[in-house]
Amino acid sequence: xxxxxxxxxxxxxxxxxxxxxxxxxxxxxxxxxxxxxxxxxxxxxxxxxxxxxxxxxxxxxxxxxxxxxxxxxxxxxxxxxxxxxxxxxxxxxxxxxxxxxxxxxxxxxxxxxxxxxxxxxxxxxxxxxxxxxxxxxxxxxxxxxxxxxxxxxxxxxxxxxxxxxxxxxxxxxxxxxxxxxxxxxxxxxxxxxxxxxxxxxxxxxxxxxxxxxx
Amino acid sequence: xxxxxxxxxxxxxxxxxxxxxxxxxxxxxxxxxxxxxxxxxxxxxxxxxxxxxxxxxxxxxxxxxxxxxxxxxxxxxxxxxxxxxxxxxxxxxxxxxxxxxxxxxxxxxxxxxxxxxxxxxxxxxxxxxxxxxxxxxxxxxxxxxxxxxxxxxxxxxxxxxxxxxxxxxxxxxxxxxxxxxxxxxxxxxxxxxxxxxxxxxxxxxxxxxxxxxxxxxxxxxxxxxxxxxxxxxxxxxxxxxxxxxxxxxxxxxxxxxxxxxxxxxxxxxxxxxxxxxxxxxxxxxxxxxxxxxxxxxxxxxxxxxxxxxxxxxxxxxxxxxxxxxxxxxxxxxxxxxxxxxxxxxxxxxxxxxxxxxxxxxxxxxx
Numbered sequence: 001x002x003x004x005x006x007x008x009x010x011x012x013x014x015x016x017x018x019x020x021x022x023x024x025x026x027x028x029x030x031x032x033x034x035x036x037x038x039x040x041x042x043x044x045x046x047x048x049x050x051x052x053x054x055x056x057x058x059x060x061x062x063x064x065x066x067x068x069x070x071x072x073x074x075x076x077x078x079x080x081x082x083x084x085x086x087x088x089x090x091x092x093x094x095x096x097x098x099x100x101x102x103x104x105x106x107x108x109x110x111x112x113x114x115x116x117x118x119x120x121x122x123x124x125x126x127x128x129x130x131x132x133x134x135x136x137x138x139x140x141x142x143x144x145x146x147x148x149x150x151x152x153x154x155x156x157x158x159x160x161x162x163x164x165x166x167x168x169x170x171x172x173x174x175x176x177x178x179x180x181x182x183x184x185x186x187x188x189x190x191x192x193x194x195x196x197x198x199x200x201x202x203x204x205x206x207x208x209x210x211x212x213x214x
Numbered sequence: 215x216x217x218x219x220x221x222x223x224x225x226x227x228x229x230x231x232x233x234x235x236x237x238x239x240x241x242x243x244x245x246x247x248x249x250x251x252x253x254x255x256x257x258x259x260x261x262x263x264x265x266x267x268x269x270x271x272x273x274x275x276x277x278x279x280x281x282x283x284x285x286x287x288x289x290x291x292x293x294x295x296x297x298x299x300x301x302x303x304x305x306x307x308x309x310x311x312x313x314x315x316x317x318x319x320x321x322x323x324x325x326x327x328x329x330x331x332x333x334x335x336x337x338x339x340x341x342x343x344x345x346x347x348x349x350x351x352x353x354x355x356x357x358x359x360x361x362x363x364x365x366x367x368x369x370x371x372x373x374x375x376x377x378x379x380x381x382x383x384x385x386x387x388x389x390x391x392x393x394x395x396x397x398x399x400x401x402x403x404x405x406x407x408x409x410x411x412x413x414x415x416x417x418x419x420x421x422x423x424x425x426x427x428x429x430x431x432x433x434x435x436x437x438x439x440x441x442x443x444x445x446x447x448x449x450x451x452x453x454x455x456x457x458x459x460x461x462x463x464x465x466x467x468x469x470x471x472x473x474x475x476x477x478x479x480x481x482x483x484x485x486x487x488x489x490x491x492x493x494x495x496x497x498x499x500x501x502x503x504x505x506x507x508x509x510x511x512x513x514x515x516x517x518x519x520x521x522x523x524x525x526x527x528x529x530x531x532x533x534x535x536x537x538x539x540x541x542x543x544x545x546x547x548x549x550x551x552x553x554x555x556x557x558x559x560x561x562x563x564x565x566x567x568x569x570x571x572x573x574x575x576x577x578x579x580x
Contacts, residue, residue, distance in 0.1 A: 036290035064226040097309025098399040101294040105306040118298055121287025123230045124313055129401040132221025132538050136230065197401070197416070 020094065034174040035110040036148055037202040038162070039181050039190065041085050042209075043167035047072060047082035054164030055086075058149060065135045067146040068161050073211060083212050084170065087133040087146035088100060088193060088201030098124035104143070109174075110202060111150055116142045117141070130197045148172070175202075218542025228535055229543035231285060233556045238281025238392075239415075239526050241563055243422035244274025245388040249325050250423060250450070252385075254376035255334070262283075262443045266576045267427060268331050271568030274426075277319070277325060278388075280559035297322075311394045316388065323384035326377050328489040330356055335574050337367040351574065390416045396529070401513035403540040404483065404533045407476055410465045411529070417457040418522055421494070424451035425518040430567075432512045434576070440506045449509065452501035455518055458525070459494040462487055479536060482543045493521030 047070050055061060055068045068086035075081060093112045096104050103118035104125050114125075119142035126134040128142055137144035151158035157163070162170045173181035184190075190204040193213060248271035254260035260267075283289055297321075299318065300311040340362045343354035361370045393415035396405040405411065424447050433445065469476050497518040504511040535544045562576055 054382050066222050069222050083548040092308070094401060096301075096307055098311050098313065098395075099307070099556070100300055100313035101291070101298045101313040102307045103294075103301045106308070107306070118291070118294055119288060120291045120294060121289075122285075122313060123287070124311070124395075126223075126230055127402065130538060134288055135223040136227060194434060 007073040020095060025103075030042070035176050035202070036089065036153070037173070037175045037181060037185075037204065038148070038159075039204045039206065040081055041169045041171070041183055041206040042212060043193055043207045044086055044167040045070065045082040045165075046167065047080070048166065049168060050164040051161035051170065052213070054160040058101055058152075058160035059147070060179040061144075062137060065137070065144065066146070067133075071212070073209065077208070081204075081209065084161075084207065085131065085133070085193070085201065087129075088131055088199065088203045089146075089148060091200035091202060092198060094130060094197065094199050098128045100124065111148055112145075113147055114145065116140060119143055130169055130194050130199065163181045215298045218537065219539045220537035220542040220544060221539065224537055224544060228547060229531065231530065231534060233527075233548065233552050234284045234559070235529060236281075236327045236526050236530050237556045237559045238278060239530060240422060240522070241274045241278040241281065241559060242388055242392065243383045243419045243426060244271045244276075244278060244563065245323065246419040246423035247271030247427065248275060248323070248381060249329075249385050249389065251422075252330065252381050255330075255378050256375055256486075260443070260446055263427070263431075263447060264439065265334070266431060266575065267423075268327075268334065269576060270424075270426060270567055271431075272324075272327050272331060273570055274563040275320075275327060275388075276566055277559055277562040278500065278542060280562055284315075284555060284559070303430045306316060312391065312399055316534065319384040319387050319391075323381060325389060326381045326384070329553045330374055331574070332359060332379060333361075333370045333377065334547060335570065336361040336370050336576040337364070338575060347414075385423075389419050396533075401538055402533060402536065403538065404480060404536050405529075407469070407472075408465060408529075408533075410461050410468070414458055414461045414465070414525075417454050417461065418525060419498075420454040421451060421518050422522045424454060425515045425522070428511050429515040429519070432515065439511070441508060444508060444511060445505060448501045448504055448514065451514060451518065452498050455494040455501065455521070459491045459498065462491050462494075462525070483528055483532050486524055486532065490521050490525040490528065493517055497521055501513055512521040 008041045049070060051068055052066065052070060061067050061069055064183045067085060071083045071085060073081050073083060089110055089112050090157060091110070093104075095112065096106060098101060100122060101120055103115045103120070104112065105115065106112050121136060121141045121143065123136055123143070125204055129145075136142075149157070149161075152159060158172055162172045169180050171184065173179040173186070175182060184206070185204055188206060190206060191208040191213075192201045192204060193208075193214075194201070247267045250260075251264050251267040251271055254264050254267070283292055286292055295314055295317045299314040300307055300309075300317065301314050303309055335357065336359045337355045340358035343351050343358055346354050359370070361367050390412045393412040396402070397408060397411050401405070427447055428444070428451065466484065469480050497514055500510060500514040500517060505512050513538065531546065535546060536542075537544060
């Protein structure tokens with residue numbers, strides 16, 4: 001009886017050892033299959049700041065600091081265009097290598113995040129972000145930036161800025177799936193900010209003027 | 215703030231790395247004093263200068279991390295640099311952090327430097343323990359490492375030479391570390407476009423190291439200055455000063471020739487760069503003069519220190535105020551007792567040096 005139980009136990013253990021890596025792999029594959037990105041149609045943005053306010057409210061962004069912001073550019077013909085900006089969740093993020101404690105990291109879904117418990121507040125990542133998208137949070141004493149509202153994604157919700165945009169200028173989704181984002185990215189010419197940094201940013205723009213790319 | 219295009223998060227905190235870090239870049243000269251001491255020990259030259267260089271070097275190098283620690287926003291998590299160090303790339307953490315790498319290099323270099331100094335002074339410590347009383351006797355007995363005969367001291371000297379060789383790589387890394395970091399791990403358009411920065415920094419730390427040595431030596435010896443001790447130091451200083459002045463001039467020329475955008479962007483840095491070139495050339499000529507008139511070396515030291523202070527301020531503080539867009543120069547805002555904060559790490563280094571100079575005889579030849 002005792003030996004039979006032991007055999008059964010060993011069978012179950014070996015079976016679970018086989019199954020466990022498979023389940024982990026499938027979970028990782030699912031994560032890797034979701035490469036989150038955003039598309040911003042500059043022609044649709046009229047600078048209402050709803051996204052900026054929604055982001056600040058959702059993420060408790062300190063006054064004077066911005067996880068997302070809107071730049072205004074006056075064209076030669078006197079008209080204005082508005083360019084929303086934020087962390088680009090780059091494929092090759094320059095902000096990660098300088099971090100001495102591995103606090104800044106990249107997830108399988110392509111998000112570039114910060115572990116507040118590991119961040120010592122040295123500011124190295126802020127200095128190495130070409131887009132000025134990071135800042136030191138004076139309340140928490142750590143580096144801060146856009147997370148694509150990771151906490152909302154976990155519940156199947158859209159990032160706060162996307163949800164708040166009244167004109168649909170921001171489109172969010174996974175590049176690995178068939179959706180509005182991939183349909184536009186595949187069919188229309190898109191631009192990214194500062195391509196010369198080789199950071200492979202994952203915020204795509206439609207109708208981005210050349211002057212912005214500084 | 216000058217008109218121009220900059221990012222809003224830059225406006226919120228134009229100076230991310232505060233002047234206390236500027237003190238840290240000066241204290242790195244301690245690493246160069248230790249490089250000089252180890253090279254002199256290995257080649258059997260500058261025997262009378264080695265103890266002073268070693269103790270000054272250890273005094274400065276031991277406190278070098280106080281500046282960066284003071285600048286951390288969450289300093290209570292600082293030990294994570296050692297326990298969660300980003301010194302190897304992984305899929306979630308690509309690349310490696312120069313800050314983490316240099317923290318380990320600091321630990322290694324400091325332990326080796328202390329070992330080098332203790333071995334160098336071991337026989338003296340034994341002799342001192344014979345006449346000392348109380349706590350001093352225990353301290354000297356500890357530092358003698360049981361080296362109580364000339365024969366054992368000869369072996370200790372061999373060990374000290376081996377340590378002197380081992381010290382060189384981590385100390386050299388420290389000599390170029392801040393500049394390497396500014397050049398490769400920041401996206402400041404000026405630092406990124408300053409390819410000569412590591413060379414300038416390396417040469418500059420020799421200028422600071424020798425200037426500090428000359429200053430301390432002058433105060434210590436006053437009118438009993440020894441030509442044989444000072445001459446090689448003055449030669450190194452002259453070479454360093456001229457190199458930094460020439461390299462700075464070369465960098466300015468490079469910017470002018472590279473692009474009109476770059477030339478315009480660096481305009482706010484140029485007045486102090488010209489001042490640096492002038493001061494270091496003056497220090498170079500004064501060094502040559504001091505070789506003949508030894509009493510003039512205090513002027514060499516003061517002029518060089520003024521030049522290097524200006525240089526470090528310009529690179530670290532003014533450089534940082536140039537926006538990542540390259541199109542604006544942000545206004546400098548300093549808060550709180552920043553002067554005291556900046557001076558404190560240097561003062562700690564001086565205090566440690568004084569303590570070491572009480573325990574170990576700086577007048578002993580190595």
